Amino acid sequence: MNEPHDRIERETVLRAPRSRVWKMIVDPAQFGLWLNVRFPFTTFSPGQVAVGECTAPQFADLRWEMIVDRIEPEHHFSYFWHPFAVDKSIDYSGEEKTRVTFTLEELEGGNATRLTVVESGFSKVPLGRRAKAYEMNGKGWAIVVGAIEASVHA
Amino acid sequence: MSTPSAGAAWALGVRRSAPVFAALGDETRLTLVARLGAGERLSTTNLTEGTALTRQAVTKHLTVLQGAGLVRSSRAGRETHWELDPKRLVEARKALDSIARHWDAALDRLRNLVER
Numbered sequence: 001m002n003e004p005h006d007r008i009e010r011e012t013v014l015r016a017p018r019s020r021v022w023k024m025i026v027d028p029a030q031f032g033l034w035l036n037v038r039f040p041f042t043t044f045s046p047g048q049v050a051v052g053e054c055t056a057p058q059f060a061d062l063r064w065e066m067i068v069d070r071i072e073p074e075h076h077f078s079y080f081w082h083p084f085a086v087d088k089s090i091d092y093s094g095e096e097k098t099r100v101t102f103t104l105e106e107l108e109g110g111n112a113t114r115l116t117v118v119e120s121g122f123s124k125v126p127l128g129r130r131a132k133a134y135e136m137n138g139k140g141w142a143i144v145v146g147a148i149e150a151s152v153h154a
Numbered sequence: 155m156s157t158p159s160a161g162a163a164w165a166l167g168v169r170r171s172a173p174v175f176a177a178l179g180d181e182t183r184l185t186l187v188a189r190l191g192a193g194e195r196l197s198t199t200n201l202t203e204g205t206a207l208t209r210q211a212v213t214k215h216l217t218v219l220q221g222a223g224l225v226r227s228s229r230a231g232r233e234t235h236w237e238l239d240p241k242r243l244v245e246a247r248k249a250l251d252s253i254a255r256h257w258d259a260a261l262d263r264l265r266n267l268v269e270r
Contacts, residue, residue, distance in 0.1 A: 006175045008254045012261050016268035024264060034263040115264075117257055122175045122250065 006122040011114065018106045018113045022074045025102050028052075037064040044068045050079070069099065077102045098122060171246035177222035182207065183215050190225060190238040197233040 014021055024030045028039040032055065039052035046068055054062040066081040080097040098121045105114040178184055186201060202212045216236055219225045223242040228235050 006179065006250075008250060008257060010254070010257050010261060012265070014265055014268050020268050021264075024268060030267075034260055034267055036260075115261070117261070119253065119257070122171070 007118065007120040010117045013107065014113045014115055015111065016113060017110055018074050018104050021104055021113045021115060025077045025104075026071065026073075039064075044071065044077075046071055066100075067097070075104055096121060171242070171249045173222040174224065174242050174246040177218050177224060180215070180218075182212075183219055186212070186215055186219065187224065187238065187243075190236060193238070195228075195235045195237045197230075197235050199233065201236065
């Protein structure tokens, strides 16, 4: 894997029309089916603090909280959250949130959809400065991994 | 993440890694990590050579890396020597990998829902 060190990106092609995939994201009940959360409301809107209950068995009594960011129909949905804030003894409120972005693209004349998921911001560094650092030295994890391997074998 | 305690331990890994990601979010520090990654101990003087920075500035960056647990220092006479401590780097990498695995599992669930 060659991911920059503060971001995760996944891309997948789903054999389903874009409108179908979009519904799985923008409809709170369907969102909950694959992300394991139950929300007590039926629509998302930008700026909303969306609070629900986790439904994965191992996190059954945990709260899910995210701030809905942008919604562009059938194209873009994003939210901010504390990634996997699963330890109840910890107050996560002072920590920086990551941003999760879903981007949809229609393929094969509408028979398939490319879905890209990006979770970014695993640091406290202002994003502008980080972006600049990458621009100047776009090696990220490659350097870090190289350093780990070299020092482990040294 | 099959048990709550595993989940909590993993979340702790993510939290503890935030300063690591922050420390690495700078080109100079990334370069210093890369140079120390050869496995050799290097002095502040060695590390300043070939950069456009003052010794003081390099020391400051190394101190940030030390604060994040990424490098260790030792004194040899008047010189400070630096070496990489890969433990935190490995931990940070593992934290990101486990979040990535979560996304893989979620996308599998989504595929099962929309493709049937």
